[in-house]
Amino acid sequence: MPHSSAGVTWSPPLAAATATPDRENDGATLAGGRALETPFGIFYSPNITPDPVTGIGRWSLAELSRALRQGRSPQGEHYYPSFPYTSYTGISDADVADMWSYLQSVEPVQQPNRPHALPWYLQYRPLLLLWKLLNFASAQGPPQAASAPAVPWPR
């Protein structure tokens, strides 16, 4: 996975060795900064260590779930599909919870995210909603309004 170091397997036993440097990319494991070259531009993987400022240390389980399965950030922004939430949308609650526990267990690394290098017309994230409407079917169903009744309204 691009957030991680090359050649290191994504598995819980790795938690003991999370300070493993990413030799290929000269960085720390899961601290991001790895370049993904695509026909649309270069995306840089973000820091997903538990650093509270530059990583995802302040995220709740629900926020991680929404990122992975709906492609939305805690602030409600849409993610680019270079983050494959299009595939992760189908993962189970138990798997998200396991990933959450694992991500919380790794060494926090203070490293700001590197901005993606994209043409100007792809830098406007609200347009990703249009892409999603055309290409993305969330396995979680459409977002529910907070005030939605718990039982169907009698008609």
Ligand code: HEM
């Ligand atoms: C289990 C595997 C993965 C997990 C838990 C994970 C987690 C995350 C999280 C939490 C974010 C949001 C970070 C933030 O907003 O600060 C993110 C973003 C991102 N991820 Fe991953 N990721 C995974 C796999 C991948 C893979 C396989 C790729 C690409 C090959 C990828 C590429 C990206 C990119 C490019 C972004 C930034 C998206 C944007 O700026 O819109 N990730 N990932």
